[in-house]
Amino acid sequence: MRARLSGSVAALAATMLAGVLGTAPAVADDLATLAARVQVLEDREDIRALILAYGQAHDHRDYRTFASLFAANGEWIGGLGTAKGPDAIFALMDKSIGHNPLPNGSGTFHVMTNDQIKIDGDRASSTTKWLYITAAEDNSPKLTYLSHYDDAFVRENGRWRFLKRQSVSDISPLRR
Amino acid sequence: MRARLSGSVAALAATMLAGVLGTAPAVADDLATLAARVQVLEDREDIRALILAYGQAHDHRDYRTFASLFAANGEWIGGLGTAKGPDAIFALMDKSIGHNPLPNGSGTFHVMTNDQIKIDGDRASSTTKWLYITAAEDNSPKLTYLSHYDDAFVRENGRWRFLKRQSVSDISPLRR
């Protein structure tokens, strides 16, 4: 009787297990797929935060922080010149603008907008518009430049960094 | 002895299975619920990308791409008139502005911002502000219009498309 019962329980168990075993790896696979999709969403937000951190560091004249947002071999290309690597990027900014951290800001503003970020694993790219706003003579805000950044990003030591950031002037009284 | 052992193992197996079977479908349900939440987050990003692709196509005078962002029965309503379907939308833009793709841009800019997107399955809606920025006489950027789009979106063949896009002028020297 016990053997019979154990036999039918075991047979039932085997049948049920087939269902569970068919489900569990599928669930694990689905979970991995979903986790990869969540990662892409998080990556986009991390890159948005990187772009805003850049603007904030620029406006706060904090070029140590600014330079730290670039990958070890990250490049900055713009109206002030070209530099590769955080040290060279810091040096370029320090020479051109001056490292003078102002926690409450410098009174000039990089407004970043319309980021078109594309994620591809540990690399990403984007085009992002930026408006440079300063104070006019009557102290009202003035659109000074409209430009965009062409960006390449890399995930380096688990954090997104600029691999290449090129500023391209679109509307500017200083026609380049 | 073997029967006894197998009996207790089977009983244990049955008990354990009850736990696993109670967990596995719950896990699968939770996974499906979570996947639906992730889908909504992805939908919002896809719609943001659609809105930016529209602005880019407009500024690049690429009205083939522009028209392709509308659903088969998608409508465009604005200061230039009204058109329904990609062919008619292309024709309206071609007649009004001219199809003249400029990969580096036309020098005029649609800045999209403040998207208030609501997702409801395969439909969505949004109100999105847009600033139209052009070059002033001294070649500094000038705010030319502030308007907003009232949008309806539809998921068509797995991609989000404009079902209805109405441009409403908010501040404009051309008072309509």
Add this chain to the structure above:
Amino acid sequence: MRARLSGSVAALAATMLAGVLGTAPAVADDLATLAARVQVLEDREDIRALILAYGQAHDHRDYRTFASLFAANGEWIGGLGTAKGPDAIFALMDKSIGHNPLPNGSGTFHVMTNDQIKIDGDRASSTTKWLYITAAEDNSPKLTYLSHYDDAFVRENGRWRFLKRQSVSDISPLRR
């Protein structure tokens, strides 16, 4: 024979169960971890929507809605004064600007941008730039102020609300 069979099936079942039982709790843990990550992504979008709802209520002169976006002990701090709690915030706005809901807008615009939102469980913080745009004499859009909000948020009754919103003027012809 049956006992033998049941014995080996049961043994197999036990082995298989070990695998499944090893997987199922791990899957449930992974699922909970992933759900928490999705929650953070949703929280950020909910907070973005809150920030935009505030701007819309302001521009629509709908200060009942405006005040309802604050937590029970939420504070508003800005050029018009300081108030704590929805009733006091409504009273301050009503006294200063007037409650006069205009569903099509007032013709003045709060453009919110560059939100740097950080989520920490049921609390969050952000710095968000805002541009105030009004009509110039020739009816073209004019940048009137550039400011930012320093925000603290709280999840209250399952919804994100402003716990403290401080408006800080950055560029303004009304130098404060």
